Amino acid sequence: xxxxxxxxxxxxxxxxxxxLARLFPVRRGFREAVRYSLLAGGKRIRPILTLAAGEVxxxxxxxxxxxxxxxxxxxxxSLVHDDLPAMDDDDVRRGRPSNHxxxxxxxxxxxxxxxxxxxxxxxxxxRGVAPARVVAAIEILARGAGEMGMVGGQALDLAAEGATPxxxxxxxxxxxxxxxLLRAAVCVGAIVGGARPAxxxxxxxxxxxxxxxxxxxxxxxxALQDGGGDxxxxxxLEKATYPGALGMDGACAHARRAxxxxxxxxxxxxxxxxxxxxxxxxxVDRAExxxxxxxxxx
Amino acid sequence: xxxxxxxxxxxxxxxxxxxLARLFPVRRGFREAVRYSLLAGGKRIRPILTLAAGEVxxxxxxxxxxxxxxxxxxxxxSLVHDDLPAMDDDDVRRGRPSNHxxxxxxxxxxxxxxxxxxxxxxxxxxRGVAPARVVAAIEILARGAGEMGMVGGQALDLAAEGATPxxxxxxxxxxxxxxxLLRAAVCVGAIVGGARPAxxxxxxxxxxxxxxxxxxxxxxxxALQDGGGDxxxxxxLEKATYPGALGMDGACAHARRAxxxxxxxxxxxxxxxxxxxxxxxxxVDRAExxxxxxxxxx
Numbered sequence: 001x002x003x004x005x006x007x008x009x010x011x012x013x014x015x016x017x018x019x020l021a022r023l024f025p026v027r028r029g030f031r032e033a034v035r036y037s038l039l040a041g042g043k044r045i046r047p048i049l050t051l052a053a054g055e056v057x058x059x060x061x062x063x064x065x066x067x068x069x070x071x072x073x074x075x076x077x078s079l080v081h082d083d084l085p086a087m088d089d090d091d092v093r094r095g096r097p098s099n100h101x102x103x104x105x106x107x108x109x110x111x112x113x114x115x116x117x118x119x120x121x122x123x124x125x126x127r128g129v130a131p132a133r134v135v136a137a138i139e140i141l142a143r144g145a146g147e148m149g150m151v152g153g154q155a156l157d158l159a160a161e162g163a164t165p166x167x168x169x170x171x172x173x174x175x176x177x178x179x180x181l182l183r184a185a186v187c188v189g190a191i192v193g194g195a196r197p198a199x200x201x202x203x204x205x206x207x208x209x210x211x212x213x214x215x216x217x218x219x220x221x222x223a224l225q226d227g228g229g230d231x232x233x234x235x236x237l238e239k240a241t242y243p244g245a246l247g248m249d250g251a252c253a254h255a256r257r258a259x260x261x262x263x264x265x266x267x268x269x270x271x272x273x274x275x276x277x278x279x280x281x282x283x284v285d286r287a288e289x290x291x292x293x294x295x296x297x298x
Numbered sequence: 299x300x301x302x303x304x305x306x307x308x309x310x311x312x313x314x315x316x317x318l319a320r321l322f323p324v325r326r327g328f329r330e331a332v333r334y335s336l337l338a339g340g341k342r343i344r345p346i347l348t349l350a351a352g353e354v355x356x357x358x359x360x361x362x363x364x365x366x367x368x369x370x371x372x373x374x375x376s377l378v379h380d381d382l383p384a385m386d387d388d389d390v391r392r393g394r395p396s397n398h399x400x401x402x403x404x405x406x407x408x409x410x411x412x413x414x415x416x417x418x419x420x421x422x423x424x425r426g427v428a429p430a431r432v433v434a435a436i437e438i439l440a441r442g443a444g445e446m447g448m449v450g451g452q453a454l455d456l457a458a459e460g461a462t463p464x465x466x467x468x469x470x471x472x473x474x475x476x477x478x479l480l481r482a483a484v485c486v487g488a489i490v491g492g493a494r495p496a497x498x499x500x501x502x503x504x505x506x507x508x509x510x511x512x513x514x515x516x517x518x519x520x521a522l523q524d525g526g527g528d529x530x531x532x533x534x535l536e537k538a539t540y541p542g543a544l545g546m547d548g549a550c551a552h553a554r555r556a557x558x559x560x561x562x563x564x565x566x567x568x569x570x571x572x573x574x575x576x577x578x579x580x581x582v583d584r585a586e587x588x589x590x591x592x593x594x595x596x
Binding site for chain 2: 029030031034077081084085086087104105106107108109110112113114116117118120121123124125130131132134135136138139142143145146147151152154155156158159
């Protein structure tokens, strides 16, 4: 049976796919390399969060869409750069050769640069949104993606490789590497939707806790795929992860607490925030289901 | 004797240096790698053009400064990424080891990403400028730096390496790789200064022609440093350059025509555009002096 959430995610994902494809129409050469990574599928959870946060304020997805696309373009650029040999050196992304394996490292660097630059251009060209809101959205997204956010987290991660992670180190790295962009995705939707300070604070708190739940869930699922199921394999320890620092049960408990904080943050916003609540629940349910499955198999 | 132009360039350069250093105060770790490239000196011609264009409209450098800094941050990121082994593979930049030689390729990629992201954040945090102007400045800078501008030009250059350049190919590549950001630097200052359509069109035309003059002058000086003075060395041919396509005399004549178009564009703006005119003249004078010097030596 398809749930309301699944239907919502699926519909919004299709809208995002269409909008992204329209931003970069087919053209040969460099554009092809950009499209290869940007239109490679994925759950599109970040732009959906932007749309959903806007919808809490009554803003139509059509108006929020350029901002949602910008969030996804920044996510996509970060994947292209992270896969480079000098970074995580991943040959495969979403079941296909990563961008630099197909187009070469130089082009992959430029694809990331183009997606990052155009993300800001797309927001600046957003129509039907007051300029003051556009500026605030750009500011919050630059902060989430920049030196104190995603890029800074990636730099910390690069510097920490090989070291044994402490929980404090894990929190610091992942809050910036993954959490900052997820939080920004929610905030951008809230700002474009014209959230007043009280609602913006609630949605920011939601984004913060959802970002944490999301990264713990991701770490859990990655650790289960990499290793034996207890999360304390060499691969998991090699990089700072929640299962690596807390063990699998501890990581699950941590994710549930983050989910509960996310739910409490948006509860006063009423039924319009129902989809945001459902997303937070879904993220943690998915990780717990993976753990149960692994323990049955192991 | 110090000319008025030299004094102006020197004073504005110091203001830019101070503002950039304030944006990234000293901190250990990743920040150090960012500062290494951003605060490595250079003529700062792009941010000075932004300030000078704003001054034509009566806008104080203090107000235009965040936008000027953003332009320089984008220029700086492009140098860090261009120097990478997968791109131009340069070990030296401004007489010092390039960023990736000091901090490693992974960090250099992230330094570029951080500078590019923060450039937009700095503009969004610019105070004392109407949000509609901030949005328009962000839009024009993203366009100049992005897929249809600088990054697109770099991608074309990467694809063209090894091929024999035609003038049309040279124009197309360099107009985007170098010209687009210089043009945007001028336009950003004009927009922040509140230029009306007629003045904006004049300043845009100036930026377009100055960008062309600048890239021809740069090619000429590079070719003289690389080779024997006739601009037709292997090194010059390896990449698409103006001396490579037109010969040294042809390139100089082309630069003079671009300078003259730049001067004609801003002449109706009166004495307030004097510095912009002097900059255009200076750029071409410098290249011609280098050619004369080389022919005396050769």
